[in-house]
Amino acid sequence: MNHPLPKSAELNQRLHALIPGGAHTYAKGSDQYPQALDPVISHGRGAYVWDVDGNRYIEYGSGMKSVTLGHAHPRVLAAVRRELDRGSxxxxxxxxxxxxxxxxxxxxxxxxxxxxxxxxxxxxxxxxxxxxxxxxxxxxxxxxxxxxxxxxxxxxxxxxxxxxxxxxxxxxxxxxxxxxxxxxxxxxxxxxxxxxxxxxxxxxxxxxxxxxxxxxxxxxxxxxxxxxxxxxxxxxxxxxxxxxxxxxxxxxxxxxxxxxxxxxxxxxxxxxxxxxxxxxxxxxxxxxxxxxxxxxxETHALAAAVAVMDVYREQDVVGNMHALGERLAAGVREVTEAMGVGEHLVVRGRPCALVFATLDENKQPSQQYRTLFMRQLILNGVIGPSFVVSNALTFAEIDKTVDVVAQACVVYRKALEAGDPTPWMGGRSIKPVFRRYA
The missing domain is CATH 3.40.640.10 (Type I PLP-dependent aspartate aminotransferase-like (Major domain))
Known part of the structure; x- marks a missing residue:
């Protein structure tokens, strides 16, 4: 089949030729994403990221959980720019x-x-x-x-x-x-x-x-x-x-x-x-x-930290992330139960730091079913290794995510009924980060 992300595919080849693992963080590696659906990011703003192929995604787990205020937050960037003009x-x-x-x-x-x-x-x-x-x-x-x-x-x-x-x-x-x-x-x-x-x-x-x-x-x-x-x-x-x-x-x-x-x-x-x-x-x-x-x-990084702490002091960032996570968890549980996969596709954790567990027909953790599920999310405009929210999300993005999960549940149920997710994986399985051999 044709590669759905041709520019990302080319860049991934360059990355692997130059960088061990193709990324500077193992958790960002291509092996953590479905085959041919490992987009290379062009830029991000708020709760969204765009890949080099021009696709936009609602993003979860931003920057390995580091971007709680959203990408390119204007107040943080303003503080950084002020310091850069003074030397770093x-x-x-x-x-x-x-x-x-x-x-x-x-x-x-x-x-x-x-x-x-x-x-x-x-x-x-x-x-x-x-x-x-x-x-x-x-x-x-x-x-x-x-x-x-x-x-x-x-x-x-x-x-x-x-x-x-x-x-x-x-x-x-x-x-x-x-x-x-x-x-x-x-x-x-x-x-x-x-x-x-x-x-x-x-x-x-x-x-x-x-x-x-x-x-x-x-x-x-x-x-x-x-x-x-x-x-x-x-x-x-x-x-x-x-x-x-x-x-x-x-x-x-x-x-x-x-x-x-x-x-x-x-x-x-x-x-x-x-x-x-x-x-x-x-x-x-x-x-x-x-x-x-x-x-x-470095002055600009410390200025970013000061700006972050100021935002947290003035706004209820934590409370808002909890509200977003609660809505997401409730929505996911509702659609998974409605589709008959509630015991196999499970959302867990504190509302501000949700993860999803993908279980097979025997209710055992499965990287194959994780591959199937993440593939459906990415194809429908949602990306992330988890459901960890940022403060930049709104209820509109949460509801869109729940709709995408509902579509993914249709495929998940077919795989469970067949007892084999392979036809819906699109290629090799996602692998654990910590493993002895590549």
Missing amino acids: NFVRPSVIEAVAAERFLATVPTAEMVKFAKNGSDVTTAAVRLARAATGRRLVALCRDQPFFSVDDWFVATTPMAAGIPDEIAALTVTFPYGDLAAVEELLRRHPDDIACLVLEPAAMREPPPGYLQGLRQLADQYGCLLVFDEMITGFRWSASGAQGLYGVVPDLSTFGKALGNGFAVSALAGRRDVMELGGLRDHRERVFLLSTTHGA
């Missing part, structure tokens, strides 16, 4: 570094100090190093039920893509399941003086069980380790101050990114002053090489 990087700190730090600590009042960087991996790895220095311990305990924490060895060693990481490094990371305090306590008892920190997303696909986060706080105090919250997704989605602000549990360290810059590269390590000062110049203890990056305080 100097040999000494810029005034915007103080402004951004003050604004962040006012937004996340559970933290006492903050240091900015570019990527989430930068700051989560810095948190681990800081925890090890503060406690004098080796082991990192992380939540194994959550998909991603860092590109660095301490985390990647726990995935199927652990090639290149020595076993000695992998042995320094242990894991625990989400929501099970007894399992965490047992882990701490097995390593009573060797776990430096507990690392987890405080909330994700399901709400934390009652008392769970509070229990982690108590266990960390009891066993002398630090509690580290990865707020990359929960920050500026669950609330502007993250899950720690919503649930009232204060971690020792926390990391933010993604929505903090509305797509611009900025992340933050925040936490207790006595711990953070280990990486500073006002402490008598042995120094920690915490974060020292050439581009960590």
Whole structure:
């Protein structure tokens, strides 16, 4: 058959010839999309993106969940442009570094100090190093039920893509399941003086069980380790101050990114002053090489972050995203039930961070059915690896998405009745990001 996206196909060939994996983020790879329906994006505005072939899509999961205010948000761009005219990087700190730090600590009042960087991996790895220095311990305990924490060895060693990481490094990371305090306590008892920190997303696909986060706080105090919250997704989605602000549990360290810059590269390590000062110049203890990056305080990225925080302070961004997500979840559930696929095509998660699960005729997770479903969405003008909303969406786009899902359900039901989605996949199946071989 003719390729439905000829310009994208040509560009994908160029990308794969020049870039390992064809993209700079594995989750954006062609293998995450149906065959021949892996559009290359030309530009975005608000809740829409356009590909190089001229097609417009309603977009979900914008920028790996980083663009909550919508693409090319005018207020954020105005702040960035002002700073670009002043220069972006100097040999000494810029005034915007103080402004951004003050604004962040006012937004996340559970933290006492903050240091900015570019990527989430930068700051989560810095948190681990800081925890090890503060406690004098080796082991990192992380939540194994959550998909991603860092590109660095301490985390990647726990995935199927652990090639290149020595076993000695992998042995320094242990894991625990989400929501099970007894399992965490047992882990701490097995390593009573060797776990430096507990690392987890405080909330994700399901709400934390009652008392769970509070229990982690108590266990960390009891066993002398630090509690580290990865707020990359929960920050500026669950609330502007993250899950720690919503649930009232204060971690020792926390990391933010993604929505903090509305797509611009900025992340933050925040936490207790006595711990953070280990990486500073006002402490008598042995120094920690915490974060020292050439581009960590680029003025335009910090200006973007300040503008984002100002918008969140003045508007109910989180409340609106929840309302959008609630309407989307209700609509999807209604049409899937009406089409008889409600037990196979399932929407899950907090309204501001919805995902869809594609289950086969035996109600087991299926990448083949995911391929079929995403193919129908893309062909009908909806793109995204999830149903994670942005504030730029309106009820009109939500209702259009529900209509597209209803059309996809017709095909989904045919595949279930046939017991084989292959004829409707359009080619090879989507693959998991973390796999041992390409």
